[in-house]
Amino acid sequence: MYFFTLDDEGHLNPPKVIDPFLFLGRHPLSSTNARLVKAIITSPGPLTHSQQVRLGSLGLITGSVGRATTVELPLNAVEEAASLDFVAGLFAPRSFHPTLDSSASEIGATYVWQNVTDAHGRSVDGSGVLIGVIDTGVDLSHPDLKFPNGTSKVLYLWDQTLQGKPPEGFTYGVECSRNEINSERCPGRDTFGHGTHAASIAASSGIASGNYRGIAPGASLVVVKSGAPLCGGDSWTFEENAIIDGLQYLFDRAQALGMRLVISLSFGGNIGSHDDTSPLELVLDDLSAQGVVVTVAAGNEADSQVHVTGSLSPANSSRVGWGPTGEAHNAVVDVWYPTDRTVSATLVTPSGEAVPGPTRTNGTKTADGLVTILSATATGGKEIMVSVLANDTLQTSEWNVILNAIDDGPSLKWDAWVDSDSCSYPAASFMSGDGNS
Secondary structure, eight states: OOOOEEOTTSOEETTSOOOGGGGSSOOOBOTTSOBEEEEEEEOSSOOOHHHHHHHHTTSEEEEEETTEEEEEEEGGGHHHHHTSTTOOEEEOOOEEEEOOOSOOOSSSHHHHHHHOBOTTSOBOSSTTEEEEEEESOOOTTOGGGBOTTSOBSEEEEEETTSEEEOOTTOSSEEEEOHHHHHTTOOOOOOSSSHHHHHHHHHHOOOTTTSSOOOSSTTOEEEEEEOOEEEGGGTEEEEEHHHHHHHHHHHHHHHHHHTOEEEEEEOEEOOSSOSSSOSHHHHHHHHHHHTTOEEEEOOOTTTTSOOEEEEEEBTTBOEEEEEEEOSSOSEEEEEEEEOTTSOEEEEEEOTTOOEEESSOOTTOEEETTEEEEEEEEEOSSOEEEEEEEEOSSOOOSSOEEEEEEEOSSSSOEEEEEEEEESOSSSSSEEEOOOBTBO
């Protein structure tokens, strides 16, 4: 969480919490021409009715689960929302991308089906368990996502990308019941394929081929289609606020059905806190405390050079080289270091311009793009966020972030992650530099 507010100079005031990412990028205009911001509000506990009313007077509440509430606010109401006494943090939703490349192998699933039974002597194959999938949708006609009797394994589907019939408690999307799914009246589709792939790995019946069963072939499914295509349909992106809404929906459906819930999240992202205090992490912790099992795809970016770490001392600075790959218009470097230290960052552009941070919240113009450098203090560390936005394509090399320890103290460890809006993979990467590896 970010325990600060920003003044016009980009400096930090400790009392309140506003994520600097809320001030970046383009926001849609409402009917009153006020810029609208999609945000996630965290609170010490679930919001009471009176708290929801107070928050709702500032904007639209789109969902609320545990300690996280998703909202749409006019940009000029952000600081007022953060000032509410029950608000602990106000965050811009992070973006996530599909990262499930191959299914697990040799994990002993066949042995379990053949040798493990439950208290009633039945084989353990997922029967009676509900698997919730938040992804790109699902192919409802696929034979592997049907039970042997021909009915769909998908009991409910919420397509957040459509409009017309939202689930109870939500303001957007189209929900399909099991009856609508089995009678082929559900408009939900998986145009990308990743969601069908992930759902099949979890719960495929194996009917299509007779061989390829999922890990829990007896399980039922509830699916949330979320996000939007990128790069002409070659990639996909998910927004954190919609994911949180989807998690609430899955939990509510499992409760109504009286079924144990396992949730599959086959996407990931690198920007943001890495200390278990982001809004999504808080929600997952809250669900886990209520007996929900959550699985997340991991490990697909080990060789992509999106992370770098190093050692920094007052006597020696660190120069971190990086660059986007392919055609990118926006790139971000996210630096984290201990809360008891103070570090400054300067961005050196390919043209050789040096921009010291922090900048104003509206950034500093350079020949290579608009540079914004903001700092924040989180629960588990301090953050320096460096953003570059260009009207044209960003240069792919010769970007450098120079880090300096500006307090007296021993060497400190820092970590940094990089990302961009490029359609190449990886979207950005680090290069060699001083004092990092």
